[in-house]
Amino acid sequence: MKVFVHVFFLLVCLSQLNLTAQNKITLSGKVTDQQGTPLSLVTIAVENTTFGTYTDDSGRYSLQVSPGKHTFVVSSLGYQTIKISLDLHHNKTLDFQLEESSVNLNSVEVYGKSNTQKVKEGALTVNAVDIKPLVNSLNNLNTMVNRTTGIKIREEGGVGSDFELSINGMSGNSVRYFIDGMPLSTKGSGINLANLPVNIIDRIEIYKGVVPANLGADALGGAINIITNQEKKNYLDASYGIGSFHTHKIDINGQFVDPKTDLVFRPTIGVNYSKNDYTMKGVEVWDEDNRKYVLANRKRFHDDYFSLLGQLEIGFVNKSWTDAFFISASYSKVDKELQTGSIQSKVYGMAERQTDAWNVSGRYLKHDFLIKDLQLNASVSHTWDQSLTIDTAFRKYNWDGTYIESPRNEITGRDRSLRHYKRPLTIVRTNIDYRLNDHHSFNLNYLLNRTGNDRYDEIDTEFEPSNDVLAKHILGLSYNQFFFEGKMDNTFFFKDYINHLEIGQQDLSWITGSDGVPASSTKNHIGYGLGSRYSFWEKLALKISFEHSVRLPLSRELLGNGTTIYPNIKLKPESSNNYNVGTYGSIRLAPSHLLYYEANGFYRNVDNYIHAVISESEGMMQYENVSSVKIKGIEGEVRYTWSDHLQAIVNCSYQDARDQKKYKSDGKPSISYKNKVPNRPWLFSNAELNYTLSDLFKKNSKLRLSYNYQYVHWFFLTWEGYGALDSKSKIPTQHLHTATVSYSWAKERYNLSFECNNLFDSNIYDNYMLQKPGRSFFCKFRLFIN
Template sequence: MRGFIHVFLLFICLFPVSLAAQDRVTLSGEVRGEDGAPLPTVTVAIENTTAGTYTDDRGRYSLSMKPGKHTLIITLLGYNTIKTTLDIRRNKTLDFVMAENSVTLNSVEVYGKSKTQKIKEGAFSVNALDVKSQINSLKNLTDIVNRTTGIKVREEGGVGSDFDLSINGLSGNSVRYFIDGVPLDSKGSNVTLANLPVNLIDRVEIYKGVVPASLGTDALGGAVNIITKAEKENFLDASYSIGSFHTHSADLNAQFVEQRTGLIVRPTVGINYSKNDYRMKDVQMRDETGDQFIYGNPKRFHDGYFSLLAQIEAGMVGKFWADEFFVSASYSKTDKELQTGSVQTKVYGMAERNSDAWNVSARYNKHNFLTENMTLKATLSHTWDHSITIDTAYRKYYWDGGYIVSQRNEIRGGERSIRHYKRPLTIARANLDYQLNEHHGFNLNYNLSRTGNDRYDDLDQSFEPSNDAVTKHIVGLTYSQSLFDGKMQNVFFAKDYVNHPNIRQTDQSTVTGSDKVQGSTTKNYLGYGAGLRYTFFNPLAVKISYEHSVRLPIARELLGNGTTVYANVALEPEKSNNVNLALFGTWRPAARHTVYYETNGFLRYVDNYIQTSVIEKEGMLQYVNDPAVHIKGVEGEVSYDWDGRLQLMANVSYQDARDQQKYKEDGKPSATYNNHVPNRPWLFGSAEASYTFRNLWQQGGKLRLGCTFQWVHWYFLTWEAYGNRDTKARIPSQHICNANATYSWKHDRYNIALECTNFLDETAYDNYKLQKPGRAFFAKFRVFIN
């Protein structure tokens, strides 16, 4: 709490000082062809500078600059270049119309790059995904993230099911999630990639292995940073989708600008609902008499899901005292019926989990803070998070929907329970960036997070209430270089991690280790790393990065989740040495043809590796430390674009994760030494193809046809060394094909998308062989008005 007070006082004290800082102006508008169609990927840049941007899929651009005279260059392959000199003293809107050039250009000088391209070409291994171009057909973020190189999303069922995201072989809580640089948990522990409104999102940055110190996190395997839209004008973006298994989804994102004061109000709402009543395939159930067990294909009968996220944000941009200042309030709610435990043989029929969360936050950004070329970004946030697990039925259910009366409840096999978990979360973040000159820059980041754990039970008198807390302080310092006209980029950083848990729970000490860890403790850990990128020429660049990272256990791992995860308060932090080496480049063999490729090799040497251990008899999980795991792998991606019409992409990933514990605690040799880590995909890939027809049926009408294919090689469910290799349980190979069609008209004002997922109706598995839905159909209608 003392760290929180210090950051808050710093925020208040330094706020007035920034009032005298320099102002900036913004030039924005649209670029269209002579036919009126918006032109994407047009370069809009300031002559003789590196300042520039690309237009988005609706032909819109936004460029920040100092007030004064500037020469603007607008270029696109196949169109006549526009060059104009402007005297810009205040925010200005300016549209351009480009004429096609019938002469094939031998070369085009690119003055600026999109934010997505700049991130991909940085010193770290990172995937940058442009969500805007696919927003019309996306149901949720996991769809697009799961198709990227080195990433595997493993869902436990249908809509709203728990999922696990793996980056280069490290998964679960080793991966951290952010929204605009702030932990996604701030919106509530029930808000995930799967239920975040997609209309809110501009792009997604996925850092693999090495994570920038500026994010202020203790991620070990990587980080996912979701960047929201930052529009300059009024707009309304609303969508509704309907699909198989009684699935419905509605998103709304809007912005209203009061012209006189400049006040900006941004409401956001996202709603998801599904019964998830898809058919299970070949599962054990009872016959009609209830006396015999047979294998059949019953529908899921207790897997309903509802989620709501509502947010209102208000603030101002482009003022002399702040580039951006917003305050926001949000509410999230999730109601979920529980159909299974952590293994498919555990069937529930009445248990459920409900949660809701309130959040208030403020963020402040200022360029030229205190001095020229210094930028401050500060955030304060507090979340009230409350979840309830209801487990009051003394029943044992079967997949046919029937049950027998038992002497224990469904999940834990104990007394009737209405278990409450209140987990308030406080986050304070300050990021100070200083650009000494065009070649050297510094970044200082401080992040405080405190998670409480007030738990009690309304019915189970044997349960011992407690109020635990986990507090983390993370400080990061980064020095960056840009040399040889930007061809070389170097980054060096150090991080200090301070872990301060306060454990008070004492129940189930033989399972949770609470008899060994009690009270308040503080430990300090050091991390450091570096990254280098060198561009020989556009088709060939190399980058290498290294990090000694530390990952502190989160509240879910230490304290359980109240339903399917036991606490383990004796967990130790993970430590890892991560190395990435990549070759990448962009090749333009002819006009309107672009090829991008990247190949990446990586090593992860992890100590105290935290992984889930399944207790099949009880259907429960617990996070445990594995002394050492080595992960090595290689991945590659190739993509092709012709004229913004035809896009092709294919990627493949190989990840070899092996146990490095030679001896057990009793000194005997470990049977699992050098075994593949079980229940983890090690070879997988995906491919995509799409084609866009322009000006179809009417001026500005676009039809996009696309298909995707995902493949996962089979892998063992448990350790290779245990049991007979030929008969042991394994998750079979997966071959999932999806197809979609999207039509947009009135220059993207109206959009309708149709999709068929898993159209071959393959039996799809993931975590612990939990079945996912078969063939499904979805339709989405979206309207965008600005």
């Protein structure tokens, strides 16, 4: 680590010397559209060079060049490109106004980069997924994110099932989710990547291992930031999808702007429903004739899922007192019948979980706040989140829907229960960004996350009500550098995590450990990191990053979920040293033919690793600390693009996570020492092929053909050291094929798509051998009025 830091600071010092030796002048200004709206991430490049820059959120840019004559290219996808020649000998201010264009000019193809590409070329290791081109056919975000490099999403079943997302081997709650910089949990605990309306999203940023301080995240494995559309346009975007297993999906999103007052209305509605009555293959059912259990295929019979998200945003943009000020209110509801526990041998027939959440929030954005080049981005949010778990049936069900009377309820094996959880959530975020000059900027971020946990039961008289509080204060400070006309990008950051916990629950102390911790405690943890990227030329760039990260347990891990997860009050925060080394580049094989590659290596040294442990006898789960886990791996992606017609993508990920606990608590050697962490994929890959035809049947139409293939190598369900290898349970190697056809016409006003998932009806498993649906179909119609 010392060598790593010394080399890094040597590069920084050399860059400073080089900077002072150059005689540069500055071209700066602002880029807007025809309505005067500032345009962000517009490329301003010097023709026939790699020198260039991008506009910020307020449309401003600043580019240093040598004195003399230069041709500047101003471009952005969806707008006509501007070329202008200037003979510069002094600093100059020049504004540009871009006109919309329905065609992609060659100059845009050469110089313009998508927002996702610009994010990927930062100092940190980031995956960026552009959602806009995929909205016509995309069913949910999980599908797209699961195909990206180093990411694996493991679902417990069909539509609406719980899932676990891993980034570079760190999974589950080690990953934090944000929407426009605010925690996604503000929308309610039932809202996630799978049921969030896709047509409100511009792109997704996936940070691996090293998370920027401005997100305010105690994320050990990484973070996902969902960026919504912020264009100042009037539009209506509505879609309806219908699919196998009685699946229906409705998304409606719109924006209406009053040109006189700049008052903006943004309504959003998202609805998902599915019976999830797909066939379970090879499950145990009772054979009355032979008086024994046999393996058979049976449909799921108690797995209905319904989700609703409604939101209204009202605010102003581009006023003298604010660049953006919005007040929003939202309501979310999720009703889910529970079919199984954490393993599929536990079958439920009447248990249900219902979740409701109301949210009010406000956000304020202002450039040049108080002083020039100081930006303030402040948000406040409060969510009334409550859930009810219904477990009142004294029955034991089989996969054929039959049951026998039982003296215990279905989930916990105890008395009848109507368990209520009220978890009010308050989020306060303040982000201050100050640009000292074109080469140095600072960012200060504060995040308060306070979650309550009020538990009570309507009918279980033995249950002890309690009220717990989990509060986090996260302070982040970062310093950023930009040198060599954008070739070098450095960032240094510091984080302070303050965790306050108040525990009221004392029931099941032999399971939860509530009798072994103080009723109230406050602890402090420190994190820090750095990142650097240097672009030698378009074909080759290198980046390195490091973070000492701390991850505070979530309420789900500490306090359970009220159904299938026991609380564990004794959980300790995770900490990790995360290292990343990567390279990327673009090679222009010929006009309109582009080859992009990236490769990354990573290493994670985790202490007090939080790991889910499943009890097969109860079908329940509980999170526990593993003293030490080391994760290392490599990943890579190659992407070929031919104009707007053909795109081919191949990526592969290898992750090696091993237990480093040599001795157990009693001093005896640990059998699992150096074993791979079980029940998680360690080798997987994706391949994607897209072909687009324009004006095939009529003018201004597009036909898009897509094929996706996913491969997952087999892995053990339990530690390798336990039992004989030839008899150990394992999830087999899996192959998943998906084909999609989409057609749009009238300049993409009308869009129709058909998807076949699991084309060859393979057996697909994820979490602990829980089966996912077989072959399924989905049809979607989308109307977009701009």
